[in-house]
Amino acid sequence: MTSKISFFNFCRILMLLISVLFFAEGCGRSSALKELPPPEVVVTKVVKQAIPFYDEFSGTVQSVRVVNIVPRVSGYIQKCYFTEGTLVKEGDPLYLIDPRPFQAKLDAVQAQLKLDDSKLAFQETQVSRYDLLVKNQATSVEKYQDIVSQRDQLLAAVAKDKADIASAQLDLSFTAITAPFTGRIQKTNIDVGNLVEQQRDVLTTLIKMDPVYVYFSLSRAKSFDFQLLKRQNKLFPTDKMKMQLYLPNGSIYRSDGKIDYISYLIDQTTDCVTVRGVIANLCTGNTHDYDLIPGQYVPVKLIFGEKPDALIVPETAIVESQIGEQIYVVEKGNKVSIRNVVTGSKVNAFREITKGVSEGEMVVTQGVQKIKAGMTVKPMQAPPVQAAVTSAQTK
Known part of the structure; x- marks a missing residue:
């Protein structure tokens, strides 16, 4: 009986010790968690600045001059x-077209000119001679007039010979294409x-290779948008619009183009207006391998205006979620909140925010995977957005 009681007490003491150990370990972990520093994140300010209005189209390269x-x-x-x-x-x-028949024709009309020149010289002396005779009444006026008429015919023949020579010389030159x-x-x-x-x-x-035309279509709806921007003085003049092309690898072509023609006539079949830009077609090095080939398809980016007061954040600040696009905002006390936002135009590595944040607020651009709403963070300041956007636009 005594041995059973002792064994029972031993088990109770053992369970008590195990409980104490687990409790101590839990307290140790809790204190360790409390001692972890707040995660570091990179933040930047939401700034307000001018950004370009642009749209993208499907274009086709065509030569500015094609001659058969x-x-x-x-x-x-x-x-x-x-x-x-x-x-x-x-x-x-x-x-080269065989020039011999044309050279022979030229030789013939040149010989005819020499013959008629000779006849004309003789006839001129006859006119002078008969002029004296008619003044001395030694010949009839009719005879004198006949001599003058022959002289005039030879003058016309010489003029025709010269015209024939010019025509023959022209035909001979046409044999060399x-x-x-x-x-x-x-x-x-x-x-x-x-x-x-x-x-x-x-x-x-x-086919002329440089420069080249780029044709694309502007929908009637987009044309209406242009008219609204023009009334608001936000639309660039046509000669100030900038046309950029995307290469197959997604990069921007190294030369910008300009718009030189808008039809202002809606195509009944497409409900679109035809727009044409002109752009330099560059070669690589000293080769004659042009970057753009007439007939090829090119995506077109047309910068046609400017929005003066857009809110800008880096693209990396935007988080995709099941409920849409969101941004982490660092508020007072370095506490993190999450905002649902509405985005607008993309400008290089930056994005316009039309709803959800205000100018001057600090948004997280790096380290979003380490945080959640309500956490305290240690913010690290990134370069100003405005300077980054400005430098990107001038490239």
């Missing part, structure tokens, strides 16, 4: 000077040795 090369005289193609698909400069020879401007030459359609007819056969096509 056609012969101005008929004849046989004697030479083709260019390599298909290469860049040719203004004045470079492209084709040259590039009317610098551009990319396409494949030849007619080989050497073939007969071509003037103003009919297309020999090849020349």
Whole structure:
């Protein structure tokens, strides 16, 4: 009996010791948690500043000048000077039409001019001679008038000969076909040795590569928005609008363009207005490999106005949640609150906030994964937003 009681007491004492140990460990953990410092987060102020109004469109690159090369005289193609698909400069020879028939025609009219000049010189002496005779009544007036008429006919013949020479020289020059401007030459359609007819056969096509046009469409609704901005003096003049292109890798093309034409006529089939921009087509290094190719699709960013008083925060301050976009705000006592926000335009690495925060409030841009609403944090100041946006826009 005594042994049973002793064993029972032993178990009670053991359980008591275990409870004391667990309690002590729990107190130790609680005190350790209380001693943890507040997490560090990077914060920045919400600032108010001007941001650009812009929109994005689907554009198509087109050459500013495309010319079909056609012969101005008929004849046989004697030479083709260019390599298909290469860049040719203004004045470079492209084709040679057999010049021999045209040279022969020029020689003939030049010989005719010499003959008529000789006849005219003789007839001039005859006019002088008969002029004296008619004054001395040694010949009839009718005879004198006939001599003068022959002289005048020869004057006309000489004038015609000179015109024929000019025409023959022009035709001879047309046998040498040259590039009317610098551009990319396409494949030849007619080989050497073939007969071509003037103003009919297309020999090849020349495409101007720099600059290029970019065409895109402006919806009727967006056109109405432009009119509203114009009434509010927030719309740039057409020549001040900036056109930027996105490359396939998502980066901005290294040259900006300008708008040079708006149709102001709505297409009945698309309910859109056609807009055209012009932009420099740059080459890489000393090569003739242009960045933009006529016919290619390009996303277009059109900066058409300015909003003077937008609230700006870094893109990293915005947190996506199931209920929408949110921002962590550091308030008095470095306490964190979470706000539901409405975002607007994106400007480089920054975003406009149209609802949810006020100018001057501190928002968390780094370290949001370590915090939750109600926590106390240790804020670390980031560079001012305004300076960052300004430097980004000037790049």
